[in-house]
Structure formats: structure tokens, C-alpha cells
Amino acid sequence: MPRIVRFHQTGGPEVLKLEEVAVAPPGPGEVRIAVKAIGLNRAEAMFRSGMYLEQPSFPSRIGYECSGTVEAVGDGVTEFAVGDKVSTIPAFSIGKNGVYGEVATVPAAAVARYPASLSWEEGTSIWMQYLTVYGAVIDIAKLAKGDTLLIPAASSSVGIAAIQIANLIGATPVALTRTSGKREELLKHGAKHVIATEEQDLVAEVMKLTDQKGARVVFDPVGGPTVAKLTAAMAAGGILFQYGALSTEPTPLPLMDVLGKTLTIRGYLLFEFTTHPEKLKPAKEFVVKGLESGALKPLVAKTFPLDQIVESHRYLESNQQIGKVVVTV
Structure with missing residues (x-):
């Protein structure tokens, strides 16, 4: 057996x-x-x-x-x-x-x-990593060349996939990690910028990198208190995907940022995407093409x-x- x-x-x-x-x-x-x-x-x-x-x-x-x-x-x-x-x-x-x-x-x-x-x-x-990113960042948010993508927990497999997909389409991937211990590895694997959130001012760093505009898309698997900093670092009309709950602390609703910048905070599950063949087909084609070209690895x-x-x-x-x-x- x-x-x-x-x-x-x-x-x-x-x-x-x-x-x-x-x-x-x-x-x-x-x-x-x-x-x-x-x-x-x-x-x-x-x-x-x-x-x-x-x-x-x-x-x-x-x-x-x-x-x-x-x-x-x-x-x-x-x-x-x-x-x-x-x-x-x-x-x-x-x-x-x-x-x-x-x-x-x-x-x-x-x-x-x-x-x-x-x-x-x-x-x-x-499939877990690339489709998770594609469904939110490409299919829903329509991430495009010139956009800034904030990636908390960037050293995870999904985080690395988000970096690669952002680079593939010409967006700017900004990797977020708690300490600077993984900074060089994240830069080596394609992050354009790395912010150590326990050592640097997250909001100030993002604003500096974006000419005070903020990031249009945030792709967060953590939740918890840091969500308030993420929304403060977002551009007007931006969208934050909450696709995980790794933090055990309560996640606030930063109401003034959401109202003042007309932000969208969206819960996201991979399964809302993988269970719909009409959405899955182009996603698979995108991923396979990226794998064949070497842009996705x-x-x-x-x-x-x-x-x-x-x-x-x-x-x-x-x-x-x-x-x-x-x-x-």
C-alpha cells in the first residue's frame, strides 16, 4: 500500500x-x-x-x-x-x-x-504561487507598467512570484520584510526595492520611492496592525488585497485613509479564480508562457x-x- x-x-x-x-x-x-x-x-x-x-x-x-x-x-x-x-x-x-x-x-x-x-x-x-498572484494582481487590479506593487512577506514563494510577475509586466515590485537579513537575497531575486519594516519607516520609504504618490496595489498575506501603515502608503484609488491572515493580532480598518483616498480593501481567495475555467485558462497560458521564456522561474x-x-x-x-x-x- x-x-x-x-x-x-x-x-x-x-x-x-x-x-x-x-x-x-x-x-x-x-x-x-x-x-x-x-x-x-x-x-x-x-x-x-x-x-x-x-x-x-x-x-x-x-x-x-x-x-x-x-x-x-x-x-x-x-x-x-x-x-x-x-x-x-x-x-x-x-x-x-x-x-x-x-x-x-x-x-x-x-x-x-x-x-x-x-x-x-x-x-x-x-500553480499556487503564480495563480494566486495572477488572479488578484493581473486579473482584478490590472497591474500595469509604471505601477508600484507592495509585497509584504516577500520572501515567501508567493512573494517571489509577485516580484517576478511585476517585473514581467514592467511594474515596480517593492519587497517588504521584517528585518534587513533577507535584503540582498530579495534584491538578487528581482525586488527593485526592499523595506525592512521593523527597521525603517514603511510609509516614508514608500512615499520617497513613489515621488509622494504612494503604491497603487498592495498584496498582503499578513494582516494585523501593519495594514494601517500599508493604507497610509497607498495611492489614491489604490487596492489592497488581503489574501491571508498570518498575523494573530486584530486587523484594523483605517477608515480615514479608506475614505480620504477612496481605497479598496478586498479579501481574496485563490479558489474564486481556480474554480472558474474561463478565468483559469488565460491564467495558465500566461504562467506557461512566462515559464517557457524564463521570466518566471x-x-x-x-x-x-x-x-x-x-x-x-x-x-x-x-x-x-x-x-x-x-x-x-
């Missing part, structure tokens, strides 16, 4: 267990993948902890992203064949279809091919073997990484 990562209670990384589990054949419209690599995401740590939008039903599977080869297809699946090299798009239940393990079964609509030049580790580091921070799934989650939550944490199978 294949080894699958499951957990039987919420908690820290130690609740993750690697267990032998019987796996049913793929049902209608499903694809079973022989997993080669697994990309880790903050959403999975939150799900494991019982702090995610979806609540686990025990024993629960876990995981959104994997790469591998098609092992079997269910009735009605015609776009994939056994042996195809594929990866998964987060567009399914993380508990029911979780991909951590030696095999994963997911809806065919959540499976995609990617350029053959990419490794397994890079292949599992594509998944950055793998560190890899762990499947046997070290607990250690991989500890590292994920340590905030040491720049880029994607990957588990190899």
Missing part, C-alpha cells in the same frame, strides 16, 4: 503521520498521480492547526501541490493519459484530496502540464524527503526560507 500523510488531530507539525493507506481507483473525472515532489504552502500549516477556511475531518489528508506522472485516469478523462508529466492546481478539498504522499487522486480539472525543462521540484512549485528554498514531513513543516513555519519548501518522494 502507498504511504500517505494524514493527521488525526489538529496541532503542530508533529501531528503529521506517514501511514500505509489503501487507495481506491480514480473515480469519474479524476486522475491518480504517482507523486515525485510536493510543494508546501502556509495554507497547509494553517489547515493542520485547525485555523484554515476548511476544517479537517479525521483522519484527514493534507496538501494542495504535487508533481508526478499520471498513474491512472477515471471514466470521462480524455485530456490526460498514463505517463503524462503533470502537477496539481489548488482547486479541490485539501482534506479529501490532499496530495501529501506517494500517490494522489484529484479532479482532472485540477491537473495541468508544465514545461518539460522544469524539474519535479520546480514543477510542484508553480520557481525558486526552491530547501528540499526534504517524505520521511521528514514533520521537519519540513517545522522549517516552513520558521520563516527562514526564501522561496518554496519542497518534499521529494
